[in-house]
Amino acid sequence: MTEKDIIVAENLTKEYNGKTAVNGINFRVRARECFGFLGPNGAGKTTTVNMIYCFSPVTAGRLTVLGLDVREHPREIKSRLGVVPQENNLDPDLRVLQNLLVYASYFRIPAAVARERAMELLAFFDLDDRTQEKVDRLSGGMKRRLTIARALINNPALVILDEPTTGLDPQARHLVWQRLRRLKERGVTLVLTTHYLEEAGQLCDRLVIMDRGEILEEGGPGELLAKHIGREVVEVGGSDTGNRIGANPGQNGPAMASGRDEKATALPARTIEARNEKHQPPSDWETLVLSRVNHLLRGHLMVGDNLFLFPRESGQELLQALQAQPVHFFHLLLRPATLEDVFLKLTGRGLTA
Amino acid sequence: MRRIDISPLVWQVLRRHLIIFGRNWKVNISFNFFEPLLYIAALGMGLGAYVKPMEGLPYLNFLAPGLVASSAMFATSYECTYGTFVRMEFQKTFQAMVATPVSMDDVITAEILYGAFKSTLYGSVILVVILVLGLVSSPWALLVPPVLAVAGLLFAELSMLWTGLVPNIDNFNYFFSLIMTPLFLFSGVFFPLSGLPRLVREAAWLSPLYHLVNLVRSLVLGQINPGLAWEFIWLLALAVAIFPLPLYLMRRLVIK
Numbered sequence: 001m002t003e004k005d006i007i008v009a010e011n012l013t014k015e016y017n018g019k020t021a022v023n024g025i026n027f028r029v030r031a032r033e034c035f036g037f038l039g040p041n042g043a044g045k046t047t048t049v050n051m052i053y054c055f056s057p058v059t060a061g062r063l064t065v066l067g068l069d070v071r072e073h074p075r076e077i078k079s080r081l082g083v084v085p086q087e088n089n090l091d092p093d094l095r096v097l098q099n100l101l102v103y104a105s106y107f108r109i110p111a112a113v114a115r116e117r118a119m120e121l122l123a124f125f126d127l128d129d130r131t132q133e134k135v136d137r138l139s140g141g142m143k144r145r146l147t148i149a150r151a152l153i154n155n156p157a158l159v160i161l162d163e164p165t166t167g168l169d170p171q172a173r174h175l176v177w178q179r180l181r182r183l184k185e186r187g188v189t190l191v192l193t194t195h196y197l198e199e200a201g202q203l204c205d206r207l208v209i210m211d212r213g214e215i216l217e218e219g220g221p222g223e224l225l226a227k228h229i230g231r232e233v234v235e236v237g238g239s240d241t242g243n244r245i246g247a248n249p250g251q252n253g254p255a256m257a258s259g260r261d262e263k264a265t266a267l268p269a270r271t272i273e274a275r276n277e278k279h280q281p282p283s284d285w286e287t288l289v290l291s292r293v294n295h296l297l298r299g300h301l302m303v304g305d306n307l308f309l310f311p312r313e314s315g316q317e318l319l320q321a322l323q324a325q326p327v328h329f330f331h332l333l334l335r336p337a338t339l340e341d342v343f344l345k346l347t348g349r350g351l352t353a
Numbered sequence: 354m355r356r357i358d359i360s361p362l363v364w365q366v367l368r369r370h371l372i373i374f375g376r377n378w379k380v381n382i383s384f385n386f387f388e389p390l391l392y393i394a395a396l397g398m399g400l401g402a403y404v405k406p407m408e409g410l411p412y413l414n415f416l417a418p419g420l421v422a423s424s425a426m427f428a429t430s431y432e433c434t435y436g437t438f439v440r441m442e443f444q445k446t447f448q449a450m451v452a453t454p455v456s457m458d459d460v461i462t463a464e465i466l467y468g469a470f471k472s473t474l475y476g477s478v479i480l481v482v483i484l485v486l487g488l489v490s491s492p493w494a495l496l497v498p499p500v501l502a503v504a505g506l507l508f509a510e511l512s513m514l515w516t517g518l519v520p521n522i523d524n525f526n527y528f529f530s531l532i533m534t535p536l537f538l539f540s541g542v543f544f545p546l547s548g549l550p551r552l553v554r555e556a557a558w559l560s561p562l563y564h565l566v567n568l569v570r571s572l573v574l575g576q577i578n579p580g581l582a583w584e585f586i587w588l589l590a591l592a593v594a595i596f597p598l599p600l601y602l603m604r605r606l607v608i609k
């Protein structure tokens with residue numbers, strides 16, 4: 001183990017009453033990086049971070065945090081950690097400032113120091129005009145910021161954030177991201193879990209993709225895209241020569257109207273209702289399309305009624321080749337690749353936020 | 354059983370409870386005043402006028418010290434069932450605390466100490482009330498608060514056992530109707546147990562409230578005898594012996 005590794009997990013396993021939630025995973029978090037756990041509901045993200053902050057006992061394997069074994073030295077580890085749990089657990093009986101002061105006392109931080117730090121943190125998170133507010137009067141975004149501020153009261157070397165922005169609107173989310181980036185610039189190591197691909201892409205230097213208690217893949221966001229997908233994706237949906245037209249009219253409804261003319265970049269990252277059809281043999285139109293443009297592809301994936309094509313070279317070239325086909329597609333779209341595509345490819349399922 | 358892991362951070366957790374208590378202590382205390390005062394008025398003064406003296410005392414004088422003991426018991430058992438449960442389940446306060454150097458054993462120990470604090474305070478408040486009413490006749494009454502503290506530890510632990518075993522807010526009323534109310538009625542608060550069948554009298558020895566009532570009444574009336582020391586030691590010994598159990602049960606509930 002090099003000194004740089006803030007967290008080392010080897011064969012880390014967690015069972016709840018015999019049911020495996022985390023299944024022998026291995027990972028290392030380096031100093032000063034932002035490390036992400038990305039995965040759908042129930043993947044085991046919270047279970048993993050709960051073990052890191054010495055809340056859940058480890059069932060098997062080895063886990064060291066800041067060079068200390070979680071089984072042997074929980075108090076020492078926790079004294080140098082900041083934790084933002086998935087569910088806010090601010091103290092509703094205490095006001096905003098007092099939440100930080102009382103929390104500081106659990107770290108044996110002298111009252112004067114605690115007050116100074118608390119005021120700094122409240123200013124950093126734009127809460128300094130709310131010091132005497134009752135916690136349950138704060139908005140969701142403010143509560144989240146206060147929870148993050150609380151996690152920083154002991155100047156932690158490592159901050160663990162379990163879904164820091166779930167449930168926040170985009171503006172509140174960006175505010176939190178910005179603050180987290182500034183923390184990272186100050187040299188704090190961040191570990192975060194998320195099922196927002198954008199969040200992982202924006203913040204993480206490295207991430208692991210988790211599903212059903214296992215780590216499927218590990219790397220930087222760009223690295224993972226390059227390895228599995230490429231830069232762009234062409235989505236192809238239905239065709240009037242196909243036999244499944246109309247089977248699911250709602251799904252491609254809006255795209256149908258604009259059809260071919262849809263702007264390539266118009267589609268925002270979105271959730272895709274995918275079924276386990278990855279391995280289902282393509283039906284007629286799909287086979288046709290694949291055979292016609294195969295030479296332009298590095299890979300493809302069936303997602304529900306849509307075919308995702310991963311261009312070998314240029315997405316534009318592939319798009320033109322498809323448009324030249326004598327079939328009408330309900331949905332034809334060139335868009336940048338996202339981590340969601342990586343996830344879909346690895347699991348055959350969507351990441352549902 | 355596993356090693357118990359307690360640190361001085363217990364005092365910081367207890368301090369948190371006291372900060373919150375301190376903010377609305379006036380309201381809390383006045384509500385707790387109310388019920389014992391009703392008993393004093395209705396039973397002590399009202400019913401008491403028709404009741405023959407008990408153990409040679411006017412009924413009001415007999416009843417009053419018993420209410421000191423029962424107020425203490427109720428204050429603690431509410432705190433360590435409803436209060437503890439709300440902090441644990443709805444507010445997730447325990448989970449927040451144990452993300453700091455505080456351990457789960459620290460958290461529960463602080464809950465127990467806070468429970469004992471409530472017994473001591475609420476019992477003492479009623480003691481002052483009956484003092485003002487002229488129902489305290491001996492300076493031995495000064496020993497009542499420490500006795501309340503020890504009994505309070507025991508009440509806290511027993512309530513926490515229920516919370517740990519039946520962690521469901523809908524079931525706390527069973528705790529009060531099946532356990533607390535019988536204790537309240539058959540521990541010598543309202544009448545001496547000497548008139549009851551032998552079995553009941555012997556079972557009363559298991560009731561912490563029975564001993565507390567004996568101790569408080571004897572101290573308030575200045576009827577000191579060596580048997581009191583044994584009762585005190587019995588309460589203390591039980592409190593010490595039971596202590597690991599709520600720690601174990603609550604830990605099992607919170608830590609998965």
Ligand SMILES: Nc1ncnc2c1ncn2[C@@H]1O[C@H](COP(=O)(O)OP(=O)(O)OP(=O)(O)O)[C@@H](O)[C@H]1O
Nearest residue numbers: 016021039040041042043044045046047048195609
């Ligand atoms: N306390 C518990 N008792 C039993 N099983 C649990 C417990 N907590 C989690 N699990 C199970 O462990 C698995 C992983 O859950 P976990 O909460 O770690 O997932 P997650 O990746 O954090 O999901 P989410 O995105 O929904 O927060 C799930 O199957 C879940 O049902």
Ligand SMILES: [Mg+2]
Nearest residue numbers: 045046047086
């Ligand atoms: Mg989770």
